[in-house]
Amino acid sequence: xxxxxxxxxxxxxxxxxxxxxxxxxxxxxxxxxxxxxxxxxxxxxxxxxxxxxxxxxxxxxxxxxxxxxxxxxxxxxxxxxxxxxxxxxxxxxxxxxxxxxxxxxxxxxxxxxxxxxxxxxxxxxxxxxxxxxxxxxxxxxxxxxxxxxxxxxxxxxxxxxxx
Amino acid sequence: xxxxxxxxxxxxxxxxxxxxxxxxxxxxxxxxxxxxxxxxxxxxxxxxxxxxxxxxxxxxxxxxxxxxxxxxxxxxxxxxxxxxxxxxxxxxxxxxxxxxxxxxxxxxxxxxxxxxxxxxxxxxxxxxxxxxxxxxxxxxxxxxxxxxxxxxxxxxxxxxxxxxxxxxxxxxxxxxxxxxxxxxxxxxxxxxxxxxx
Numbered sequence: 001x002x003x004x005x006x007x008x009x010x011x012x013x014x015x016x017x018x019x020x021x022x023x024x025x026x027x028x029x030x031x032x033x034x035x036x037x038x039x040x041x042x043x044x045x046x047x048x049x050x051x052x053x054x055x056x057x058x059x060x061x062x063x064x065x066x067x068x069x070x071x072x073x074x075x076x077x078x079x080x081x082x083x084x085x086x087x088x089x090x091x092x093x094x095x096x097x098x099x100x101x102x103x104x105x106x107x108x109x110x111x112x113x114x115x116x117x118x119x120x121x122x123x124x125x126x127x128x129x130x131x132x133x134x135x136x137x138x139x140x141x142x143x144x145x146x147x148x149x150x151x152x153x154x155x156x157x158x159x160x161x162x163x
Numbered sequence: 164x165x166x167x168x169x170x171x172x173x174x175x176x177x178x179x180x181x182x183x184x185x186x187x188x189x190x191x192x193x194x195x196x197x198x199x200x201x202x203x204x205x206x207x208x209x210x211x212x213x214x215x216x217x218x219x220x221x222x223x224x225x226x227x228x229x230x231x232x233x234x235x236x237x238x239x240x241x242x243x244x245x246x247x248x249x250x251x252x253x254x255x256x257x258x259x260x261x262x263x264x265x266x267x268x269x270x271x272x273x274x275x276x277x278x279x280x281x282x283x284x285x286x287x288x289x290x291x292x293x294x295x296x297x298x299x300x301x302x303x304x305x306x307x308x309x310x311x312x313x314x315x316x317x318x319x320x321x322x323x324x325x326x327x328x329x330x331x332x333x334x335x336x337x338x339x340x341x342x343x344x345x346x347x348x349x350x351x352x353x354x355x356x357x358x359x360x
Binding site for chain 2: 078079081082083084117118119163
């Protein structure tokens with residue numbers, strides 16, 4: 001009886017919305033529904049740009065350098081001062097990997113939820129883009145591939161900037 | 164030993180003779196208790212030592228806490244940001260203007276308030292954040308609790324003028340005054356509140 005009950009329940013559980021999991025080394029977050037739609041753009045078709053970035057390892061290097069750049073940029077480091085860097089790094093890698101056509105799922109929150117309480121200005125948004133460009137340049141990402149990523153991120157301006 | 168006790172009793176009695184505790188209850192004309200009203204009577208700031216703990220206007224979950232804080236003229240107030248997002252706290256109050264950019268978990272920054280009066284404070288980033296600091300030139304000032312009650316201690320004997328301030332009180336400078344007779348230890352004050360939209 002019990003087993004039958006669980007068997008009947010299983011498809012419902014599997015079919016329901018996935019909720020965010022805890023990750024080791026990260027601070028707890030309020031529950032939210034996990035979906036690739038949270039990444040804020042449709043991914044590129046094919047893996048050519050993902051490959052041009054050097055795959056997952058290359059994306060990890062770009063994100064690591066981006067974080068170093070942010071932390072040194074007095075225009076925007078204050079916004080991030082109390083950030084969960086472990087989580088930020090993981091979700092940024094997931095987002096870039098997913099958007100560039102790589103074999104990743106994005107498990108972070110949607111762009112509006114993530115940014116709305118930070119009161120981000122257009123100048124601050126642009127400063128982050130600059131830091132990303134410098135990071136991609138330093139990692140030797142081909143210019144055309146850099147622009148493919150920037151073109152995916154630029155329309156998120158409306159969800160990120162609130163002031 | 165007995166003499167000591169007698170002496171202590173005498174001191175206690177004499178203190179009681181020169182000061183009193185007073186309970187003030189603030190309510191609306193409908194009888195609803197008014198919390199967050201500042202009840203005060205005049206007094207000499209130098210006669211009563213300032214509280215040992217620095218007054219605090221905390222930001223948590225994108226709200227200020229408390230909603231109304233009363234401090235003495237010249238007091239330094241700490242503005243701890245317990246949130247992970249930054250706040251941009253400001254006031255345009257005359258004599259007490261300030262602006263503080265508080266990054267996430269920045270908990271040490273302070274502001275000194277030099278001029279008696281009401282200081283509305285807001286956040287440039289989070290429009291819903293609102294609180295009030297009431298700066299007073301008396302040591303006898305207490306914020307009413309949820310029952311509309313404020314207990315003032317160590318008040319000098321004699322008739323007193325009680326001042327009640329509330330950010331939304333109708334009246335000049337959001338103030339209402341009431342007279343308290345000599346020896347009276349309980350007073351009800353009626354104020355009319357206009358809640359903002």
